[in-house]
Amino acid sequence: MSDGIQFAERASIEQVEEGNELAPKFDKDGLIPVVTTDFASGELLMHAYMNEEALKKTIELGEAVYWSRSRQVLWHKGATSGLVQKVKALLIDDDQDTIWLRVDVQGGASCHVGYRSCFYRRVPVRAEMNDKGLELQFTETEKVFDPKKVYGDAPNPTKL
Secondary structure (H helix, E strand, C coil): CHHHCCCCCCCCHHHHHHCCCCCCCCCCCCCEEEEEEECCCCCEEEEEEECHHHHHHHHHHCECEEEECCCCEEEECCCCCCCCEEEEEEEECCCCCCEEEEEEECCCCCCCCCCCCCCCEECCCHHHCCCCCCCCEECCCCCCCCHHHHHCCCCCCCCC
16 A cells, blocks of 8 residues: 555755655665654654655554664564554654654553663763763663563564
């Protein structure tokens, strides 16, 4: 069905910046960055990428579908875990090269590590540094779910 969704060709700056045609600019690898936030709170949940097919499927389904760079496959968020991201708003920036998804997270978590947000650690800046230097500080202390129960002993999808 996503074959029916067509993006406009990028013809002019005026069309891209001021027009009403969706003409996304994918990078040299065919990807566009996506920032995902909680619809109600505005909390930053994750950053990912979409290719053309993922963007079309997201529009079609009303649920977040990303492109996994590490696995090189479409990734329908929540297909395995049940932590589906229902899209409440899909916004595109002025030059149409970045997507902002505002979502309602089913199950309360977006991070495959088990935390609500993928941004669960804070890096100290100069004024906050002590003898521990750049030791990361956890901003979330409890996981929403146990990744081993959800994903089993499957290898971590993130390449090191």
